[in-house]
Amino acid sequence: MKQRVGFARALAVEPEVLFMDEPFSALDVLTAENLRGELLELWLGKKIPTRSIFLVTHNIEEAVLLADRIIVLGRNPARIRADFRVALGHPRERNAAEFLLYVDYIYKVMTQPELQLAPPAAAGRLPKSPYPMLPHARPGSIAGLLELLNDRGGADDLYRVAEDLLMEVDDLLPIVEAATLLAFARSHRGDVELTAAGKAFAEADIATRKMLFREAALSHVTLLQQIRHTLESKSDGAMPLEFFRDILEKYFPANEIQAQIDTALHWGRYGEIFNYDSEGDRLLLRSTSDSLTTAPSVEH
Numbered sequence: 001m002k003q004r005v006g007f008a009r010a011l012a013v014e015p016e017v018l019f020m021d022e023p024f025s026a027l028d029v030l031t032a033e034n035l036r037g038e039l040l041e042l043w044l045g046k047k048i049p050t051r052s053i054f055l056v057t058h059n060i061e062e063a064v065l066l067a068d069r070i071i072v073l074g075r076n077p078a079r080i081r082a083d084f085r086v087a088l089g090h091p092r093e094r095n096a097a098e099f100l101l102y103v104d105y106i107y108k109v110m111t112q113p114e115l116q117l118a119p120p121a122a123a124g125r126l127p128k129s130p131y132p133m134l135p136h137a138r139p140g141s142i143a144g145l146l147e148l149l150n151d152r153g154g155a156d157d158l159y160r161v162a163e164d165l166l167m168e169v170d171d172l173l174p175i176v177e178a179a180t181l182l183a184f185a186r187s188h189r190g191d192v193e194l195t196a197a198g199k200a201f202a203e204a205d206i207a208t209r210k211m212l213f214r215e216a217a218l219s220h221v222t223l224l225q226q227i228r229h230t231l232e233s234k235s236d237g238a239m240p241l242e243f244f245r246d247i248l249e250k251y252f253p254a255n256e257i258q259a260q261i262d263t264a265l266h267w268g269r270y271g272e273i274f275n276y277d278s279e280g281d282r283l284l285l286r287s288t289s290d291s292l293t294t295a296p297s298v299e300h
Contacts, residue, residue, distance in 0.1 A: 003027060003035065011042070014049050021056045029169040030159055030190050036066065044090055060110075064102045065092055072109050082109045084119035095133035097251050104253035129251035131223045134263040137178035139213060139270035143201070145175050146184055146194065150202035155193035182216040214271035223248075223264050227283060228273055237285030241276070244283075 003023070010018060024032040042048050057063050063070050064086060072082040082105075092099055101120045108117055148165075149156060158176065162169045176192050179185035184198035194202065201212045217224045227244060231237050241261065248257045268274050268283075275284040 011048055016051050018050045018053045060103050060106050064099055072106060097129045100253050100256055104255055134260050135174040135177035136259055136263055137175040138266050141175045142178050145179055146198050146202040149194045150199055158190050158192050182220055210272055214273055217267050217271050224268055224273060231274060231283060231285035238282050241281050241283055
């Protein structure tokens with residue numbers, strides 16, 4: 001509330017330029033996100049006469065989320081390492097490939113000062129991805145969240161859940177996003193609620209959970225749909241995993257490709273959609289008769 005009052009006092013004088021130095025850094029994740037949204041709403045809706053906002057931040061995602069122009073400063077001696085415009089409209093999606101391209105570029109500028117890198121606008125944008133970003137959460141974590149919500153009557157405040165689990169909210173968010181993507185949960189304004197499918201999963205035995213997870217993944221996860229379809233089209237039901245890495249290379253920054261592959265492997269193996277041969281780095285189709293049973297696996 002003190003931070004909101006600080007914003008109100010700054011805006012009340014109708015400044016031509018609003019200067020902000022780490023305005024969201026001392027806040028919890030949800031409050032910071034709400035304040036960013038309120039600031040953007042005032043700015044984009046032209047509800048304030050301010051002509052420019054100058055923001056100092058160490059949060060790379062925050063800079064890409066808010067700014068139309070970003071200046072990256074180096075140190076020893078202090079100097080401008082990069083100065084570029086963000087060619088993205090508002091609102092911006094954190095999981096969008098173009099958003100991640102800017103984040104990846106800034107990270108490289110800050111950590112690899114010897115490299116001469118062109119900003120994303122000059123290097124060209126990644127094409128829009130047909131593959132929704134997979135939140136980096138394992139099936140066991142998703143199951144644990146659903147069980148917890150079921151024990152609490154099917155819904156709870158996200159901040160309270162994180163506090164009870166001794167977790168940071170931003171560590172819990174990928175698990176919530178994964179449950180939402182699979183249609184096991186709904187999330188709105190800091191609250192998370194089980195769907196009927198999520199309740200059925202939370203109350204099911206292990207074999208039924210695998211079946212429900214498989215159905216949800218193949219219904220809502222484009223990458224797993226394509227993997228399954230590709231394996232089914234092969235006479236031997238096998239495909240090098242490198243094939244799918246090459247597909248994702250077109251749509252995701254280099255540092256995100258393996259993370260997406262790893263998450264797809266966790267989800268696909270748990271739902272018994274395919275097996276993974278680590279020695280050959282190949283995916284192997286599981287037939288309907290083999291799936292969702294206790295049959296031995298060729299996974300290594």
